[in-house]
Amino acid sequence: xxxxxxxxxxxxxxxxxxxxxxxxxxxxxxxxxxxxxxxxxxxxxxxxxxxxxxxxxxxxxxxxxxxxxxxxxxxxxxxxxxxxxxxxxxxxxxxxxxxxxxxxxxxxxxxxxxxxxxxxxxxxxxxxxxxxxxxxxxxxxxxxxxxxxxxxxxxxxxxxxxxxxxxxxxxxxxxxxxxxxxxxxxxxxxxxxxxxxxxxxxxxxxxxxxxxxxxxxxxxxxxxxxxxxxxxxxxxxxx
Amino acid sequence: xxxxxxxxxxxxxxxxxxxxxxxxxxxxxxxxxxxxxxxxxxxxxxxxxxxxxxxxxxxxxxxxxxxxxxxxxxxxxxxxxxxxxxxxxxxxxxxxxxxxxxxxxxxxxxxxxxxxxxxxxxxxxxxxxxxxxxxxxxxxxxxxxxxxxxxxxxxxxxxxxxxxxxxxxxxxxxxxxxxxxxxxxxxxxxxxxxxxxxxxxxxxxxxxxxxxxxxxxxxxxxxxxxxxxxxxxxxxxxx
DNA sequence: AGATGGAATTGAACAGGTTCAACACGGAGG
DNA sequence: CCTCCGTGTTGAACCTGTTCAATTCCATCT
Numbered sequence: 001x002x003x004x005x006x007x008x009x010x011x012x013x014x015x016x017x018x019x020x021x022x023x024x025x026x027x028x029x030x031x032x033x034x035x036x037x038x039x040x041x042x043x044x045x046x047x048x049x050x051x052x053x054x055x056x057x058x059x060x061x062x063x064x065x066x067x068x069x070x071x072x073x074x075x076x077x078x079x080x081x082x083x084x085x086x087x088x089x090x091x092x093x094x095x096x097x098x099x100x101x102x103x104x105x106x107x108x109x110x111x112x113x114x115x116x117x118x119x120x121x122x123x124x125x126x127x128x129x130x131x132x133x134x135x136x137x138x139x140x141x142x143x144x145x146x147x148x149x150x151x152x153x154x155x156x157x158x159x160x161x162x163x164x165x166x167x168x169x170x171x172x173x174x175x176x177x178x179x180x181x182x183x184x185x186x187x188x189x190x191x192x193x194x195x196x197x198x199x200x201x202x203x204x205x206x207x208x209x210x211x212x213x214x215x216x217x218x219x220x221x222x223x224x225x226x227x228x229x230x231x232x233x234x235x236x237x238x239x
Numbered sequence: 240x241x242x243x244x245x246x247x248x249x250x251x252x253x254x255x256x257x258x259x260x261x262x263x264x265x266x267x268x269x270x271x272x273x274x275x276x277x278x279x280x281x282x283x284x285x286x287x288x289x290x291x292x293x294x295x296x297x298x299x300x301x302x303x304x305x306x307x308x309x310x311x312x313x314x315x316x317x318x319x320x321x322x323x324x325x326x327x328x329x330x331x332x333x334x335x336x337x338x339x340x341x342x343x344x345x346x347x348x349x350x351x352x353x354x355x356x357x358x359x360x361x362x363x364x365x366x367x368x369x370x371x372x373x374x375x376x377x378x379x380x381x382x383x384x385x386x387x388x389x390x391x392x393x394x395x396x397x398x399x400x401x402x403x404x405x406x407x408x409x410x411x412x413x414x415x416x417x418x419x420x421x422x423x424x425x426x427x428x429x430x431x432x433x434x435x436x437x438x439x440x441x442x443x444x445x446x447x448x449x450x451x452x453x454x455x456x457x458x459x460x461x462x463x464x465x466x467x468x469x470x471x472x473x474x475x476x477x478x
Numbered sequence: 479a480g481a482t483g484g485a486a487t488t489g490a491a492c493a494g495g496t497t498c499a500a501c502a503c504g505g506a507g508g
Numbered sequence: 509c510c511t512c513c514g515t516g517t518t519g520a521a522c523c524t525g526t527t528c529a530a531t532t533c534c535a536t537c538t
Contacts, residue, residue, distance in 0.1 A: 010515080011516065014517095045516095046519065047518085047519075048517070052515095
């Protein structure tokens with residue numbers, strides 16, 4: 001069994017220290033260039049000890065995800081309280097998301113590399129990412145509820161998940177965005193937050209209703225159907 | 240300089256043999272579990288020699304991409320000739336795409352892992368993937384042109400790229416699809432090919448026209464803006 | 479034939495992620 | 509105080525991707 005379950009204050013502290021140091025080094029030198037040996041040394045522990053707390057180097061990234069979400073909430077809460085329209089509220093949150101990730105852009109490629117690998121505990125769809133995913137989706141639910149907008153029942157029920165996928169796409173774009181300061185991503189946020197709200201408003205148009213139904217079914221399927229016994233080649237997902 | 244440029248029949252043959260053996264092993268044991276030493280041995284060359292032809296293990300995957308596209312064309316050409324409507328033609332090609340990838344589903348995760356990493360020569364957006372990408376897009380252009388459908392100029396101009404992105408998304412879904420025989424992906428093809436054609440038909444509706452314009456701009460941007468001096472941490476993309 | 483130069487090829491060495499058997503520590507129970 | 513046992517911790521060893529200086533091969537030229 002991994003050490004994650006039992007966390008005496010001693011172990012907890014060590015674990016924290018390793019993660020802290022790791023994130024710093026990732027930021028300074030990049031993911032690849034940061035060696036597990038470096039991390040261990042900088043954290044004042046042995047190489048083997050790092051593996052006692054983090055089964056693989058990639059598991060350190062999960063800590064990164066968690067931190068990002070905390071920062072996101074902190075960075076957007078205030079502005080969000082002032083924003084009324086859904087369009088504006090979306091803008092605020094998405095901009096904040098990009099803001100808090102800024103320091104990591106140079107290494108984001110490596111950081112997110114495993115994210116799209118099916119079966120990886122780092123996949124945003126994975127069981128292991130469940131808590132982080134639920135937090136993110138719930139926050140988006142607040143974003144929606146806080147606006148005056150109302151939608152057809154089926155759409156409303158799945159809208160948080162839908163927007164979460166949008167957020168994911170935005171992050172993917174940001175990762176690949178090399179314009180200075182990721183200017184283009186901010187532009188995309190402007191355009192897309194507007195477009196999304198408009199499309200949502202049109203969801204009841206005669207021609208779109210049928211398509212909407214089926215699309216929602218698929219969205220729900222994508223989000224949910226990931227608790228299955230998915231095992232990646234070689235490595236069991238036991239954790 | 241890499242060896243790719245000059246290909247005497249001797250080297251060509253060796254290169255082919257390595258790639259052949261590699262793809263077989265990937266299929267049998269998975270990507271991670273297949274060792275460069277295994278590949279070299281099975282191909283009857285030295286370890287170093289493999290690296291003469293394929294700068295990294297991942298470069299072997301590029302060969303996989305190329306093969307897939309060739310197989311796709313072979314598998315769909317005949318049926319495509321019989322299909323008239325855009326919806327039907329889309330269905331045929333997308334189903335063929337999934338068909339030819341079938342044998343690789345178990346390892347597809349690892350195979351496509353690098354695909355989403357920015358700067359990687361394996362990224363479908365990368366310079367290195369240019370030829371393969373253009374082939375794929377051109378094939379989609381045929382798919383569109385072969386149907387009777389006509390679209391507004393700006394839409395028509397970017398439709399192949401748009402559909403290519405759709406194809407990419409479909410592949411991502413397929414990679415994560417664990418239903419038996421990837422049944423769900425086939426279902427998604429049914430639904431989405433229909434939805435796409437309907438949406439395209441509505442692109443001129445008053446509310447959608449403005450959105451369409453801006454979306455197309457972004458699609459064009461995503462596809463093109465990838466020739467820039469993008470360097471991944473540590474490794475230069477010199478190739 | 480002999481020389482020359484680039485293409486192919488080799489094997490050893492290196493680096494970094496991961497594993498593992500052994501050991502230290504510290505509190506609970508006797 | 510001693511024993512026991514599970515949590516923490518260690519460092520060496522292993523495996524595998526990657527690099528590189530050195531060597532062989534071979535077609536062409538003299």
